[in-house]
Amino acid sequence: MHMGNWQEHRRYTNFKELQMKIMVGYKRVVDYNVRIQVKPDGSGVVTDGVKLSANPFDDIALEEALRLREKGVADEVIVVAIGPADLTAHLRNGLAMGANRAIHVVTTDAVQPLTAARVFLKLVEKEQPGLVILGKQAIDDDANQTGQMLAALWDRPQATFAGKVEIADGKATVTREVDAGLEVIEAELPAVITTDLRLNEPRFIKLPDIMKAKAKPIDTIEFASLGVEAHDHLKTTHYAPPAKRSKGVMVKDAAELVAALKQKGLL
């Protein structure tokens, strides 16, 4: 190898070492404004024709990754979605928001959290990100599992329910929203972070960015080609609407309300 080239190569690798990739989960779900209906025969929920959007927690994950890139902490943000072939337009939104590139793992099967985590692990092994940011939960299945499972399989730290993230000296200092208040932990990188609602407010996508996103690459990977071992899925056998609360009564004033509550033994 020519000497100059070699030195240039060295410098390049050193430079690369300072930089970091961030991988972001970007799941498409039924929009949070849709009031979901259970099919009368209990076989599922009605999803035909309903509005689909990015999981709100994943928008927050992407926003956080973009801010870290803008701060110079990372140099590349990759959005990942696991799902059917028609996810391309959804991934373009993530690219328009600012991700550098996208990975689409194509499967028509519903993917449960352990399988999603195993898919992410395969991608992590290939891409070697310094940080993986996922939503704390997807608002369809509300499982709240995937990030923790990925961290376990990867044998790396997890910082779930993040309300604040700071990256310095090869570690993440994360403020977590827990039942007792705010918990601060330190996690050595690489690590998995899952987002809570107050981490940030995601930016809006601008029209010119949608045009620009068309030129950004989307890697398409067949689920079967990843060699992810199948696990025992939970079988969903029935869907039911929740027990309905019946509409109560309107009271005319404070005195009537207090009397009613006292009568029920509540005050």
Add this chain to the structure above:
Amino acid sequence: MSKILIIAEHLGGKLNSATARAVSAAIAVKPETIDVLVLSDAPDAIAAEAARIEGVSKVLTVGRAENAHPLAAVLAPQIAKAAAGYSHVFAPSTTFGKDLAPRVAALLGVAQVSDVMNVEASHTFKRPIYAGNAIITVEANPAHTVVATIRTASWPAAATGAGSAPIEPLSIEATLPNHTRFVELQQGSSDRPDLQSASKVVSGGRGVGSKENFDIIYTFADKIGAAVGASRAAVDAGYCPNEMQVGQTGKIIAPELYMAIGISGAIQHLTGIKDAGTIVAINKDGEAPIFEVADFGLVGDLFKLIPELEQAL
């Protein structure tokens, strides 16, 4: 026959009542044994509390300095080892259990059932999806350990007092990582009842208007001995701290009395109070969706109505 291991939740040397709720769910499985596992740097006092819960067969303790704080990366490998021989591992569906249980499930290579609200059979459970807008029945494979989190609002706490389960220290060979470190817990200090277990809760929303105005909610709550909650909008606006948020992404609660004041009743909020006994709504907008689920509704300005309520007490 089923054997159930319940992961105890505790803070500051005290057992969290969510643990006794998980015991109720375990009892519904009709198992042969229900053991409680206490991981702590000083487990004895916590274990003594757990031993008094009715239905508990045995309390196992792992006392290690590394267990001083509930870090999932540290606790999960120990629980995965302790799980050998058990058919089920349960944790409460609190931020503690939600953080920890999936890490255990992944180490065991099994799926997790989140937010169990009903036990149909030893491997069949009901759980909510879509912010509680649908309830699904799920079946787990009986050939594997079931890891599940228990939706605490769906289960009463198992009675405490009469039980006297034996306490046994457990030694677990597990190398624990040090890549994750606890720094601090910032806790709002409050003498008010705990939001998650209180029998009465008064919550304020965006309608309260400011952090200062929130005093009217605190004062009223204190008068009736209630815990204080909030909508996401109120927390986002900085009127009150995050741990007060009630709803899909906050706390799921089931008090006997819930009073929603200046809260519109978005589905994400309502999912947190579905199991409340009596819901009272106070809102100046008679069309607010909260009135669709309220047992008692009162239309008007909260700043006028709350003092009137205090008077009428």
